[in-house]
Structures are given as C-alpha cells and as structure tokens.
Amino acid sequence: MGRRFSSVRARTTLGATAVVAVALVAAGLAVVLLLRANLGGQADLSAEVTAREVASQLATGTPYRSLDLPDGDEHPVQVVDEHGRVRAASEDLKAISGTGSPAVRPDRSPPPPDGDSDDDSDFDDDPGRGEVSDDGPRLSTGSATVDGRTADYRFAAVEATTPADETVTVYAGADLAAARNAVGTVTRTMLAGLPLLLAVVAGVTWLVTRRALRPVEAVRAELAEITAAGDLARRVPVPASRDEIAGLAATTNATLAALEDSVAKQRGFVADASHELRSPIASLRTQLEVAAAHPELLDVDGLTEDVVRLQDLAADLLLLARIDAGDRPPERPVALGRLVQDELDRRAPVDRLPVQASIEADPHVMGVPGRLSRVIGNLLDNAQRHANATVRLTLREKAGTAIVSVADDGPGVPPGDRERIFERFVRLDDARSRDEGGAGLGLAIARDLVTAHGGTLTIGESSAGGALFEVHLPVTTSRVGGP
Template identity: 90%
Template sequence: MPRRLSSVRARTTLGATAVVAVALVAAGLAVVLLLRANLGGQADLEAEVAARDVASQLATGVPYRSLDLPDADDHPVQVVDERGRVRAAGEDLDAIGGTGSPDVRPDPSPPQGDDSDDDGDSDSDDDPGRGEVSDDGPRFSTGSATVDGRTADYRFAAVEATTPANETVTVYAGADLAAARDAVGTVTRAMLAGLPLLLAVVAGVTWLVTRRALRPVEGVRAELAEITAAGDLARRVPVPESRDEIAGLAATTNATLAALEDSVAKQRGFVADASHELRSPIASLRTQLEVAAAHPGLLDVDGLVEDVVRLQDLAADLLLLARIDAGDRPPERPVALGRLVRAELDRRAAGDRIPVQASIEADPRVMGVPGRLSRVIGNLLDNAERHADGAVRLSLREEAGTAVVRVADDGPGVPPADRERIFERFVRLDDARSRDEGGAGLGLAIARDLVTAHGGDLTVGEAPNGGALFEVRLPTV
C-alpha cells in the first residue's frame, strides 16, 4: 500500500484533489462573504426605507399617535426625541435593544418648551430644518427586538426629522436579519455537503485520466524488464502513436537500446578479435618452447624475442584501447605540436625503413597529453612506412586556428570504400594481411580514438602523388 500511494498516479491524484479543494474552499468563502454583504446591504436598505417613510410622515406634521407604522414583525419602529424619550413605537413591540432607548411605550408627557425657539430654528446646527428629513446618510446598528413574544436580531437605521412644531426626533426602523442569516447558512451547508462529492469526482476522474496517460509508460517499463531478463538487446519498447513526451521517451529509449546493442556487439567482436590475435603469438611461443625443451640446440632465441615483443605490443595496445573506452583522460596541458613532432621524428629516425621527409611550417600549441599525441604521430608514420614504396612525407601547419598534420605515402593508397573501415579495430586490408607486415590492425583505430579524445578529427584521402594521405586536425589554444 505505501508503494501504491507513492506512485505517480497517486501523487498526481492527491495533488489535483488538494488544489481543487483549496480552490473550492476559497471560491466558497468568497461567495459566502459576498452573499452576506449583499444581504446585509439589502437589510440596511429596507431599514432605511422604513425609517425615512416614518420620518417623512413626522416632517409633514402627522401626530405621533396617527403615524402609519409598518408591521412590527417586519420592521419594528421606535421614535425617540432629543431627550431620549420614546414618542412612538410599534404596537406589538415588547422589547428593543440597539436603538436610542430601551423603552417600547411612548412617553405621555408633552414636550418641553425649550425644544424650540421663537425664530423657528432648532437648537443644533446639525438638525434638519423645520418640517424636513435629514439628508445625511442614516446611522446603522445591530440590535434585537421582541415582537409578540418572539425575539430576533434586526438591523436598525436611524434617520432624523424635524416636525412642523420644531421638535427634532430620531426614527429607528429595523429589518429582520433572520432571512439573510438563513440564506447564508443554507448556502454554506450546501457547499459543505457538495464539497466532498465534488472532490471525490475530481479524484476519480484524475485517477482514471492519469492511468490512461501513464499506460504507455507501464508498457515501456514492462518491455524493458523483459529485455533485461532475457538479455535480448535487439528488442525495442513500444512507441505510442501520440506525439507527446511519452512517445519521445519511448523513442529515446529505443535509440539508447540500439546504441547499447551496437556497443555490446562491438565489445563482443573486440573480445573475439583480441582472443584470436593473442592466440597466434602465444601458440608460436608455446611451439618454440616445446621444441626447445625437446631439442635445445634448435632454440630460436631471436624468434622468441620477436614473438614476446609482438605479444607485449599487442597487450599494450589492448590496454590503451580499454582505457580509452573507459574514458580515461590523463591531465592535459598546452603542448607545442611542432616540437613534439620533431622529437618523435628524431626518436624513430634510426629504425625507419624509409626516411621521413618532414615539412614543419609552424609550431601550434594544442591542449593534450604529450605521450598520446606522440602515439598518434608514431602510429601514422608506422602505417605509412608499412605501405610506402619509397617515400613518406609529413607536414605540419596551422590553418584558421587549427593545427593540421598530414602524413602521406606513395603506396597503393586506400580505396574509397575502405576509408572508414580501416579505422575499425583489427581491420587489415587484403594487401596487408600478413601478421609480420600488417600488425594486428589496431594502430589506426588507436590513432583515431586518441585524436577524437583530444577534440580533433582524423581522416584519410588520396595523396597528390598517389598513395594514402592521413590528415589530423586539432584545435589550437
């Protein structure tokens, strides 16, 4: 179960459900707040309309006892003068709170004479004029009222008015909040009830869609598992018809399998060729040693030494190729290529079958390993001397930030069809199959691998005077 919950499908489903849950909660909260504000504003408007209606009656001179008051159940009304005395109230109003006075019965005493003056002006500059209703916005408050024994919360609006007798009073009219609160509660409960169902739908749809989307991935995984178990690198994973990331993954996987198959095939071929090449000198050594053991006088020391040297060189070449394949890169440093080529020519001058005609026109500096660069030059010269009839030429120059080394011979050359094949390992062309003359077929392969490891390129073409022309290009520093 923990593994199942840690799957991509489970994490995607949980993540999508969590995001939708947060979005729904935020949206629901916004809706509830907007609904509450809207209903609250509607209650304020109803209370204000009721208060202004009563205030207008008072401003036109309607006596308190003759006021047409709204039903107290819908809009409880209380009229309070500047001294806090109740001048009028709804008939069914039993108690009230949050207004100008807690009393609900009108005060029978007449108003005091000092409530007005002879000039007809009210005592306060803020009070409305005689026979007028205040133009200022009403004051709002939240309170409660008991009507016919039922207590409820109300939103009260307070509007001032001045009677024709110059008495300023404040009219309090309320609007029931129960309907607004019931509406908000109903919407909230509906959202809370529908949220789990909606989240369940989202989770189920996400789970199904994710399973459908990841089905090709499961096919790739299963096929890779079978390929690993069977060891058959010729098989390929299925590529879905959709042009999406999963199709790209499957195509890349197949490309990787193809490269791996090719690499394994080359490795197996290399091992087989190496075994074959090692078998001959070892068999020759064994034969000579057995003959020497039986007939000491027939011991060919020079032949033994030659076979041992050949075996030693072959082992060294195989070891170098293994290091190159493993990505072994000794520390590089700037190398003066002209000086390195001269040193290699001087080292091998005494043993050359054909003297090398050198033309060193520059001394470019390249980044590399001196020993491995010398090995490249040596292998190319060995190959040229092995196939040359009478001339081997070497040139070094710098062209557009590139060091160019050319080694040419006047031998039979390399046919165009074989110009890439000769760089493969253990490849010897028909005119060079002699093990004594042709070697093991590793020299050119090692040279190209070393040049490639130095960021350069090694190609072969036709020399101007016939024969083969090998060209090495290395970036300069």
C-alpha cells in the same frame, strides 16, 4: 500498501485534491463573506428606506396616531422625540433594544421644560421645519419582540422635524433572520458539497493519471523483460501520442540501439582479440615444444620476435580498453612542432625509409604528449609499411587549427575502404599491405586518440598516388611553461 501510496499516481492525486480543497475553501469563504456583506447592506438599506418613509410622513404633518407604520415583524418602527419620549411605535412591538430608547409604547405625558431636555442625538444639526435630515442614518444592531417573537434587527435612525417644529427620531428595523438563514444555508451547502466534489476530483485525477502513466508502465515492463532476457534487439513500445512519454520511449529505444551496437562491437573486439592472441601464443608454444624435444633447433630470435609482437598487441589492447573506458590523463599545452621533431629523431635509426619532414609552424595544442606521439608514430608506421620510396610529413597551422599530414607513395586506399581501415582489426588485402605481424589496430588507435583530443583524422590521396592522412587539432593560446 505504503508503496502504493508513494507512487506517482497517488502523490499526484493527493496533490491535486489538496490544491482543489484549498482553492474551494478560499472561494467558499470569499462567497460567504461577500454574501454576508451584501445581505447586511440590503438590511441596512431596507431599514433606512422604512425610517425615511415614516420620517417623511412626520415632516408633512401627519399626526402620530395617523402614521402608516409597517405591519408584521419585518420592520418594527419606533418614533422618539428629542426628550427621549416614545411618540409612536409599531402596534405589535413589545420590547426593543439597540435604539437607545428605554420605553417601548408611546408616552402621552407633556414634555419637560426646555432646559431639562435629555436629547443625546448623534446628528450634527436638526433638520429644518417640515424636513427630513439629509445626514446618513445612524445604524445599530439590536433586538425586538414583535407579537411574541424576539429576533435580531438592524436599526436605522433618521431625524425629521414636524411642521410644529418638533424634532423626532425615527427608528426602523430590518429583520436579520432572513440574511443569516441565507448565509447559513449557503455555508451548509458548501460544506456538504465539498467532500463530494473533492472525491470527484480525486477519482478523476486518479483515472486520468493512470491512463497517462500506462505507457510508462509498458516501457518499464518491456525494459524489465529485456533485462531478464538479455535480448538487446527488442525495443520498448512508443505511444502514438506526441508527448514527453513518447519522447522518453523513443530515447529509450535509441539508447537500446546504441547499447546493442556497443555490445556487438565489444563482442567482435573480444573475438578478434582472441583470434589475434591465439596465433603468437600458438607459435610460442610450438617453438617451445620443439626446443624441449630438440634443444639444438631452438630459434631464440623467432621466440623474441613473437614475444615482442605479443607484448605490443597486449599494450594496444590495454590502450584501447582505457580509451573506451574514458581514461583521460591530465592535459597540458604541448608544442606540436617540438613533439613531432622528437618523434622523428627517435624513429630515424629504425625507419625503413627516411621521412621527408616539413615543419612550417610550432602550434600549441592541449593534450597528452605521450598519446599525441603515439598518433604520429602510428601514422608513420603505416606509411613505412606501404610506401614504395617516399614518406612525407608536414606540420602547418591554418585558421586556428594545427594540421599534421603524413603521405606515402604506395598503392593508396580505395575510396570504399577509407573509413573501414579505421575499424579495429581491419587489414586490407596483400596488394595494400606489407604487414609483418600487425594486428590492424594502429589506425584505430590513432583515430580514437585524435578524437579524444577534440580533433579529426581523415584519409585521402596524396600527390604521389598513395595514402594521405591528415590530423586536425584545435590550437590553444596557452604556452608550455605558462601560467
């Protein structure tokens, strides 16, 4: 169960549902606050309109007893003079709070002397005779009991001056029950609908994610079968959609193809290596068995030759294995001219033909001296085996590239075989080769080493009609012994 809820589909569903929940709660809160503010503003406006209507009647001289006051409990009205006496009120108004008036019903007693006025009006100036105050209403929240029903109201206070020069304040209320009921209804509706909406979002996300990840599961299942069967020729299904999953499947198939090719090459390499090792080992065994039976027939030189051949082949195979494994010794700046000359001097006593060398420059390259010497040595070995009379080596620098050319005047290499000769254990027919025990690894090793140094090794035709090998290596600005 824990694994099920830790899946990508479960995490995606939970994440999407959480995001939608937060968004809905924020949006719902904003809607409720806006609705409350809007309905509150409407209540204020309704109370002010009612208060100004009554104040307008007073300003035009309508007597208190003849005022047209709103009926019902939606807009209770109370008129208070500047001495705090209630002069008029809605018929069914029984109690009121929030207006500042202690009384409810009209007071018909005479007003106190002018000096005893307890007017505590918050308005700046009284309106003129027969006018209604232009100031904004004074708003307050209170409660009122109308016809036996007590409710909360929003009160607006507006001043007016009668033609008799009496300034009064009209308090008119607007019932808040409708606004509060509307806000409560909206809130309850949102709270009731939120779980259902989140369930729909979670369900849709779960189904859509399952559909989207179905190709991934198909790729995983096929890879599991390929791994179990060890059949690298099989491929994973590529969905028809041109999306990231299709790209993943295509890349997986490309990886499987590369892996299949690599395994095939590795198996071929092992088979070829076994074949090449079998011959010298069989020769050694035969000679040793003959020597054991007939010591006088022991050929020491032949045994030594076979041992050297076996040793060289083992060394070549070990070097190829290291190259394939990505073994890269530390590189340093190498003076290529000096390295080539040292290799020529080392080989001079044993070469079949003298090498005509032309070292026109001494470019510096980044590399491993021993492996670069191996490249030069392998190319010269190949030229020595196939040349008729001439082997030429040239070193020059051109456009930031060091170029080493090795040419011979032998039979050359047909264009159709010029890439094949760089494959491992490949040897051309006897017309091309004077090989006396070579395993066909020299050129393969040379190309792999050059490639590992960031260069290229190509073959063409020399001016004498033989083979022309060219090594291209990038030149470095660093110098031997430099910082």
